[in-house]
Amino acid sequence: MKVFKYNSPKYLLFVGCFFAIVSGATNPIFGVIFSKVMTLLTVPYSLLRRWKGEDYLQEEISFWCLMITFVALATGLGVMLRTIAFGKLGENLTYSIRNILYLNILEKNIGFHDERENNASVLSASMATDSAYIYGCT
Numbered sequence: 001m002k003v004f005k006y007n008s009p010k011y012l013l014f015v016g017c018f019f020a021i022v023s024g025a026t027n028p029i030f031g032v033i034f035s036k037v038m039t040l041l042t043v044p045y046s047l048l049r050r051w052k053g054e055d056y057l058q059e060e061i062s063f064w065c066l067m068i069t070f071v072a073l074a075t076g077l078g079v080m081l082r083t084i085a086f087g088k089l090g091e092n093l094t095y096s097i098r099n100i101l102y103l104n105i106l107e108k109n110i111g112f113h114d115e116r117e118n119n120a121s122v123l124s125a126s127m128a129t130d131s132a133y134i135y136g137c138t
Helices: 011-042 045-051 056-107 110-114 120-137
Strands: none
Touching: 011 056, 045 056, 056 120
């Protein structure tokens, strides 16, 4: 919860969650539409011709296939925008954490850097791995 305050544009969190819900909701919708298409395809043609007319099957299948196309577009758009929003949040969080680490290293007194476990390569490796752990958690 402490890390939450370092997420810089807060609206991206809501945008990412909204599009995650959109991309997740498309799977049940696709299932319902696909079951409609399969139902239409399994009804005997002679019954459909008698009950609904000659062009009913073609019109219905065209309509439901168009709906599948719209659901696929919504899924693609939702996944793309979700990935962009959460990726940007992860980058901003990693930048903030690295910035704080760097500023804390600069505030140390000079004697701190003379010790063997605090030389430049150890500190830079620590900065890289610590912020990578944070980015991996997002």
